[in-house]
Structure formats: C-alpha cells, structure tokens
Amino acid sequence: MNPVLVVHGGAVRIVDKDQKEPVRQGIIRAATVGYNILREGGSAVDAVESAVTVLEDDPEFNAGFGSVLNTDGEVEMDASIMNGKDLSAGAVSAVRCVANPIKLARLVMEKTPHCFLTDQGAAKFAAAMGIPEVPGKQLVTERNIKLLAKEKHEKDAQKLDCQKSRLALSNRNARATEAICSFPVATFKKK
CATH class of the missing domain: 1.20.5 (Single alpha-helices involved in coiled-coils or other helix-helix interfaces)
Incomplete structure (x- = not known):
C-alpha cells in the first residue's frame, strides 16, 4: 500500500496573489519531505515532524519563522503532535525562542510523562533538551x-x-x- 500524507498551510485568511505560488511551493516541499520519509519506511511521526518543520522554516506560513505576532509584537507559538499507534501526544504553547516548536512538542511526547508544556515550562524543557534558543526577533517577518x-x-x-x-x-x-x-x-x- 502506498503511504498517504496530507499537508495544509494553516487556517490563514485568503492569501494575497503574490503569495499564492510561494505558499503552494512550500506545501509541495513539506509534502515531498514527509512523503519521502514514509516511502523509505520512516514512521508517520517522523514524516509529520519533518513536514511541519519545513512549514515552520518557511516565512510564507504563520508558524516558526513568520509566525503571527501577539498584541505586543512578539512571537508566541504552539505545536502538537500525536502518534496514532499508541495515542501518545505532545504539545507546547506560548513558545517564544524556539525555531521549530514541532520538534519540542515531539520531545514532550517522547521524553516526559506530560503531554503539554507551556511558556516558561516549555522554555526550560527546551533548554534541558539542548534545543537551541533563537531570539524571538529572528522569527519575525516584516x-x-x-x-x-x-x-x-x-x-x-x-x-x-x-x-x-x-x-x-x-x-x-x-x-x-x-x-x-x-x-x-x-x-x-x-x-
């Protein structure tokens, strides 16, 4: 059976004309990365994490680099991931200085007895796991x-x-x- 991976670019309002093609290309890149992992026998969790990482690294999307700003003009990001085989899950919220919150959410799922960490707790956990801190300003786009x-x-x-x-x-x-x-x-x- 051929693997299936569905990728969407978020629940964003109507995309400007000049963004349509870059958004489409970003979704294709994310889907291709994830699909290749599945095709090579990788896990669904590996595929999802990798596909979401591509989206988080692309400024056309509102996660990671290019995140929507809070009212104070700062980045606060959320991410969650779940393993359908055993129903384990991990999530983070109000993450400020991590480039790829999906990676942190996966670590919550795999390395803690918790399923959800937020704000300072998530930041401390990221540091303990060796996730590099990225100044929030580096995640902001014009x-x-x-x-x-x-x-x-x-x-x-x-x-x-x-x-x-x-x-x-x-x-x-x-x-x-x-x-x-x-x-x-x-x-x-x-x-």
Whole structure:
C-alpha cells in the first residue's frame, strides 16, 4: 500500500496573489519531505515532524519563522503532535525562542510523562533538551509587523465607529447599543 500524507498551510485568511505560488511551493516541499520519509519506511511521526518543520522554516506560513505576532509584537507559538499507534501526544504553547516548536512538542511526547508544556515550562524543557534558543526577533517577518500594525489600526477604527454609534443611539437602551457595537476581534494573546 502506498503511504498517504496530507499537508495544509494553516487556517490563514485568503492569501494575497503574490503569495499564492510561494505558499503552494512550500506545501509541495513539506509534502515531498514527509512523503519521502514514509516511502523509505520512516514512521508517520517522523514524516509529520519533518513536514511541519519545513512549514515552520518557511516565512510564507504563520508558524516558526513568520509566525503571527501577539498584541505586543512578539512571537508566541504552539505545536502538537500525536502518534496514532499508541495515542501518545505532545504539545507546547506560548513558545517564544524556539525555531521549530514541532520538534519540542515531539520531545514532550517522547521524553516526559506530560503531554503539554507551556511558556516558561516549555522554555526550560527546551533548554534541558539542548534545543537551541533563537531570539524571538529572528522569527519575525516584516510582513507580520505590517499586518499587526494594520490590525491594530483597524481595531482602533472599530472602537471609534462604536463610540460614534453609542453617541448616536444615546436615547436607545443599552442592549440595542451593544448589538450595534458588536464585532469580532483578532485572537492575539496578551502578555
């Protein structure tokens, strides 16, 4: 039976025209790396870790190098991995100075009795495992700095629109005002 590997580039909004081909090529590279591992008899976990590492190293994707920034303009990354044979799993969150969080998640799965480490606990574990520390600034792209600035500007504009709506509807009840001022916000983590 031929192995199967499915790779996707994340749950990103519609990709800009100038990004479509680089994103497509990145997904092809990741799938090829993972598929070759499976074809040569490697494990599914090896294939997944390697494919995700390719995506984390590619600035076109929002993990690893090129991660989406939190509201403070910093990188905070999450990753998880699972072995379908024995259902073991490992995950990390709020990782700041590791280039490939998927590698750290795998180490959590294989080297600890835990299945999830976060923030400082994950950082200490990474250091203990010899994972090189990468300054968070090295994982930031100019595109994501601009994206964060745009999102902050849009959020500020939404606040102004909401305030104008409240003034215009001062004679209405609070419930109606809340309904008019409701809007989705970005899912950035606060420090």
